[in-house]
Amino acid sequence: MKSTDIQILEASCATQEFAYRSPMKFGGRIMHGIVLLDVNVKVRSRSGKTGTGFGSMTMGNIWAWPGGRTDPTDTLDTMIRFGREVVREAENFREFGHPLELMYDFSRRYETFAYSRNVMADSAPEPMPRLAQLVAASPFEAALFDAYGKMLDENVYNLLSDEFCNRDLSHYLGEDFQGEYPDRYTLRKPKDRMPLYHLVGALDPLTDADVKTPLDDGLPEHLGQWIHYNGLTHFKIKLNGDDLDWDVERVLAIDRIAEEEQAKRGCTQWCYSADFNERCANVEYVLEFLNRIKKRTPAAMERLQYIEQPTHRDLKAFPENKMHRAAEIVPVVIDESLLDLESFHESRKMGYSGIALKACKGHSEALLMGAAAQKYDLFLCVQDLTCPGASFLHSASLSARIPTVAAIEGNSRQYCPAANVPWTKKYPSMFIVKDGTLGTNVLTGPGLF
Secondary structure: OOOOOEEEEEEEEEEEEEEEEEEEEEOOEEEEEEEEEEEEEEEEEOOOOEEEEEEEEEOOHHHHOOOOOOOHHHHHHHHHHHHHHHHHHHOOOOOOEOHHHHHHHHHHHHHHHHOOHHHHOOOOOOOOOHHHHHHHHHHHHHHHHHHHHHHOOOEHHHOOOOOOOOOOOHHHHOHHHOOOOHHHHOOOOOOOOEEEEEEEOOOOOOOHHHOOOOOOOOOOOOHHHHHHHHOOOEEEEEOOOOOHHHHHHHHHHHHHHHHHHHHHHOOOOOEEEEEOOOOOOOHHHHHHHHHHHHHHOHHHHHOEEEEEOOOOOOOOOOOOOOOHHHHOOOOEEEOOOOOOHHHHHHHHHOOOOEEEEEHHHOHHHHHHHHHHHHHOOOEEEEEOOOOOHHHHHHHHHHHHHOOOOOOEEOOHHHHOHHHHHHHHHHOHHHHOOEOOEEOHHHOOOOEOO
């Protein structure tokens, strides 16, 4: 027991909605806006100190719960109800501990919450996936960590050693981590600046000719303009995964535009990641994609840093979807499938050579999986879910505090910049991109960032 162990006193939540300035397409689905779940939590330590924290996350139901039998409106409503149920039940969770310990124990109850009358209501959709549960609970978890740091007037990344944690990492990750704590796998100071990954959605215009209906809102209208506007050097490309010709031509078109625009800027180095959103039928599709890119434009192939999960998220249902051959060419990271330690090890057996961390799966999950990836020498990246405001700062803090993560992904400035306005005034270096980078050195305040 530590004097710094906390107990939850109060929790509350509310939602905000923001429309996208332009639609986003990924994985064959089109999104037109987001709903944020905002959570406030008050905690008390064993020694009597109190603190209040804030957490926020987009309820990305289209990604977390693509569904089959359930309408997206119902999955969104159910995720919001689940998030509210987490907040209600948290006030009845009377245990003391470090936030990592509290969340590990409390999250064991998520499956029960998912089937409660408060969550299922009258719509009774299909069973709620674990990923959707994690996303809906993540703003509460962020608020809990934030409250812990604020209570101790310290950044949470400086509160991860045995001085504050009662359990070492072996409790969560197995005997390989005996005697180790999360501070071993995180930084005490954030990186000074980090490059920003710019999303090129499947519907996003690349040139003036692609802009059918100008937005005329003062922001760039197509990729070429974005490159100059922000000095971009990192590009995440959304692909279809079921149309090989389109996918190859899309990458090559983006590479041609980047070549032209970067030459104007005098920039000689930039890179891509490719995201199929699990739509590829098999690894052969990925291998042929890579082969065609290399044959057509070797330089574009050299700029490809990694590929995000190309095949179905259900690893056990599709054991034939092994990635060993593709991972020999370029890192292949697990994303939608990564839910816990079991799925982490299963992905390694199936040939995945990296993992994608997401703040929307919960701060604890990110800390634990980040430690596991470093221990087993896997490629690491932190990814976005169109996270604006506080949710983006939470995600960016992960990128800035995990040693082997090289860049920050953030696309809210493209799709819902209005949600960033109040946060830009407080953290200008995190929302105003200069030379393709963000000033992460400011993420040192008490709490999460």
